[in-house]
Amino acid sequence: xxKTLFDKVWDSHVVRSIEDGxxxxxxxRHFIHEVTSPVAFLGLESRGNSVLYPExxxxxxxxxxxxxxxHLPVEDPLSANQLDAxxxxxxxxxxxxxxxxxxxxxxxxxxxxxxxxxxxxxxxxCGDSHTSTHGAFGAIAFGxxxxxxxxxxxxxxxxxxxxxxxxxxxxxxxGLGVTPKDVALFIISKQTTSGATGYFVEYAGEVFRxxxxxxxxxxxxxSIEMGARGGMIAPDEKTFEYIKGRALTPKGKDWDKxxxxxxxxxxxxxxxxxxxxxxxxxxxxxxxxxGTNPGMGMGVTKSIPNASQVEGGVExxxxxxxxxxxxxxESMIGKKIDYVFLGSCTNGRIxxxxxxxxxxxxxxxxxxxxxxxVPGSHKVVEQIKAEGLNEIxxxxxxxxxxxxxxxxxxxxxxxxxxxxxxxxxxxxxxEGRQGPGSRTLLASPLVAAASAIEGVVTDPRxxxxx
Amino acid sequence: xxxxxxxxxxxxxxxLPIENVDxxxxxxxxxxxxxxxxxxxxxxxxxxxxxxxxxxxxxxxLNKEIYAGGKILVGGRNFGSGSSREHAAWAVYDFGLRCVxxxxxxxxxxxxxxxxxxxxxxxxPTFAAKLFDAIFADPKTEIEVDLPSQTVTxxxxxxxxxxxxxxxxxxxxxxxxxxxxxxxxxxxEITTFAQTRPF
Numbered sequence: 001x002x003k004t005l006f007d008k009v010w011d012s013h014v015v016r017s018i019e020d021g022x023x024x025x026x027x028x029r030h031f032i033h034e035v036t037s038p039v040a041f042l043g044l045e046s047r048g049n050s051v052l053y054p055e056x057x058x059x060x061x062x063x064x065x066x067x068x069x070x071h072l073p074v075e076d077p078l079s080a081n082q083l084d085a086x087x088x089x090x091x092x093x094x095x096x097x098x099x100x101x102x103x104x105x106x107x108x109x110x111x112x113x114x115x116x117x118x119x120x121x122x123x124x125x126c127g128d129s130h131t132s133t134h135g136a137f138g139a140i141a142f143g144x145x146x147x148x149x150x151x152x153x154x155x156x157x158x159x160x161x162x163x164x165x166x167x168x169x170x171x172x173x174x175g176l177g178v179t180p181k182d183v184a185l186f187i188i189s190k191q192t193t194s195g196a197t198g199y200f201v202e203y204a205g206e207v208f209r210x211x212x213x214x215x216x217x218x219x220x221x222x223s224i225e226m227g228a229r230g231g232m233i234a235p236d237e238k239t240f241e242y243i244k245g246r247a248l249t250p251k252g253k254d255w256d257k258x259x260x261x262x263x264x265x266x267x268x269x270x271x272x273x274x275x276x277x278x279x280x281x282x283x284x285x286x287x288x289x290x291g292t293n294p295g296m297g298m299g300v301t302k303s304i305p306n307a308s309q310v311e312g313g314v315e316x317x318x319x320x321x322x323x324x325x326x327x328x329x330e331s332m333i334g335k336k337i338d339y340v341f342l343g344s345c346t347n348g349r350i351x352x353x354x355x356x357x358x359x360x361x362x363x364x365x366x367x368x369x370x371x372x373x374v375p376g377s378h379k380v381v382e383q384i385k386a387e388g389l390n391e392i393x394x395x396x397x398x399x400x401x402x403x404x405x406x407x408x409x410x411x412x413x414x415x416x417x418x419x420x421x422x423x424x425x426x427x428x429x430x431e432g433r434q435g436p437g438s439r440t441l442l443a444s445p446l447v448a449a450a451s452a453i454e455g456v457v458t459d460p461r462x463x464x465x466x
Numbered sequence: 467x468x469x470x471x472x473x474x475x476x477x478x479x480x481x482l483p484i485e486n487v488d489x490x491x492x493x494x495x496x497x498x499x500x501x502x503x504x505x506x507x508x509x510x511x512x513x514x515x516x517x518x519x520x521x522x523x524x525x526x527x528l529n530k531e532i533y534a535g536g537k538i539l540v541g542g543r544n545f546g547s548g549s550s551r552e553h554a555a556w557a558v559y560d561f562g563l564r565c566v567x568x569x570x571x572x573x574x575x576x577x578x579x580x581x582x583x584x585x586x587x588x589x590x591p592t593f594a595a596k597l598f599d600a601i602f603a604d605p606k607t608e609i610e611v612d613l614p615s616q617t618v619t620x621x622x623x624x625x626x627x628x629x630x631x632x633x634x635x636x637x638x639x640x641x642x643x644x645x646x647x648x649x650x651x652x653x654x655e656i657t658t659f660a661q662t663r664p665f
Contacts, residue, residue: 314482
């Protein structure tokens with residue numbers, strides 16, 4: 001029977017199916033971090049269970065870590081306590097642990113692929129909804145709750161009904177200044193924040209084939225923001241090139257054998273999806289959000305829609321614009337901004353720093369803008385330095401911070417103050433997401449860079465052509 | 467047994483007719499720093515319930531005395547979107563709620579609720595609207611959620627609607643079992659399967 005990419009990977013991980021119930025689903029690789037794992041370990045221990053396959057779980061500290069002075073003890077006692085708990089639990093159960101200061105440390109969804117933990121055809125979970133990132137490699141990857149973290153620790157399985165299948169096809173060539181982030185924000189603006197709930201998405205077509213692995217990770221990362229459990233892209237030569245030789249990828253004969261399998265990982269020609277969408281690359285422009293969920297996005301040159309033009313409740317829509325201090329029909333271009341955040345599991349990779357630098361090179365940051373540039377991992381930092389991007393960054397009046405999730409969810413000190421407006425390359429513009437009362441505009445690294453230079457929301461194409 | 471059994475619940479309800487309520491609202495990230503599952507109810511909807519100076523916002527439904535003691539929350543469409551933090555479900559539970567009703571739930575939140583014994587009940591948009599109307603007309607109106615028959619009933623009028631839940635999860639909820647109980651029972655099958663995985 002013809003199968004989709006998703007079917008092939010899902011079906012090969014079903015230990016058993018329960019009638020009118022979920023599948024018992026085997027997990028190849030499990031990431032844990034300091035925030036959603038401590039209670040899982042408590043549960044595990046209170047039941048007297050042990051970790052079934054410690055070699056399949058990988059711990060990294062990222063969510064609440066400071067992005068300056070990481071060599072010093074963590075000041076916040078609650079964060080320090082969580083970091084200690086992660087280290088202690090990992091040591092006790094024989095799990096590898098990349099804590100602060102470790103050269104492999106960084107945001108879980110950045111370091112997984114960098115170290116070859118993320119492989120095509122594998123299943124990956126983590127107590128973090130942006131685990132969908134790893135779908136860029138043709139893996140089934142999704143976020144889970146803490147009860148499920150405990151399940152994976154103690155049994156290497158979770159219980160999941162098989163989601164429905166959606167395919168999003170985009171063909172054509174992207175225009176100047178249009179990045180993978182814009183492609184994702186465009187899709188979410190069409191789907192809304194809940195349009196893909198209950199589905200697993202495959203991204204297909206020329207636009208995704210043309211994308212780098214970093215770009216594909218950005219797109220898959222944001223799948224959850226339209227409600228999808230995850231998104232995936234069929235592995236190809238770019239995928240194999242990216243993972244070859246990384247620390248934990250198969251080597252020698254194992255590599256050859258894996259390659260044989262990986263080359264079968266594509267959707268068969270006559271396989272069907274529950275639903276399909278087709279968009280055109282040429283319809284996508286640099287995007288920006290104006291509301292309090294990632295579905296409230298538009299082309300940066302457009303105006304905020306009227307309540308009557310949007311799906312859903314008028315009250316909710318007005319509440320959202322009220323929080324943002326915006327009005328229907330307004331344009332975002334020219335709005336004065338206070339903060340810029342480049343980083344996160346969405347846009348904290350080398351390609352994102354290259355894009356940012358392509359705009360800020362030879363220019364100066366607007367004086368009133370506070371900018372946090374936070375690489376996704378130490379490996380990204382090394383690459384930034386190797387390419388000399390750090391000099392471009394400092395010449396333009398910016399500084400690099402140390403890796404972590406940072407202002408994406410503001411669990412550390414990187415908080416946008418109440419009422420302040422931030423252009424952020426992260427993934428969520430929810431109320432208070434970047435700090436209580438903060439107002440977030442989600443955008444690409446190019447829009448963030450152009451806005452940091454001009455001090456107001458800016459169409460990056462203006463700076464790319466001049 | 468991992469959590470409370472859920473069979474039938476008869477209770478008043480808190481209305482929250484806002485769409486796309488995300489888990490960052492249900493429990494803001496700065497309150498995720500505990501290493502034990504305690505105290506999340508205090509920060510349930512923290513920034514919607516309290517002003518910056520810590521005083522309660524009196525017009526927010528969860529602060530209104532007329533709804534106090536309800537064990538059900540009726541929320542707007544796409545309830546629980548965003549972050550996978552199970553802390554959101556824990557906050558629901560710790561606040562004293564045992565059931566959330568909405569016309570649509572985000573997947574991970576729904577799973578998290580089921581895994582800790584909070585019943586997510588998905589109803590039609592029409593029925594959700596009826597529930598909101600009834601609560602606003604009479605804050606003491608009672609709703610009955612009956613898991614064995616998979617029905618939710620507005621007791622004042624007798625209007626009811628069936629809801630979906632797969633029979634495996636239903637058994638778990640009725641008995642207070644959880645997935646780990648099930649999985650540990652088939653561990654041998656899992657370890658045999660694991661040997662077939664290439665990586």
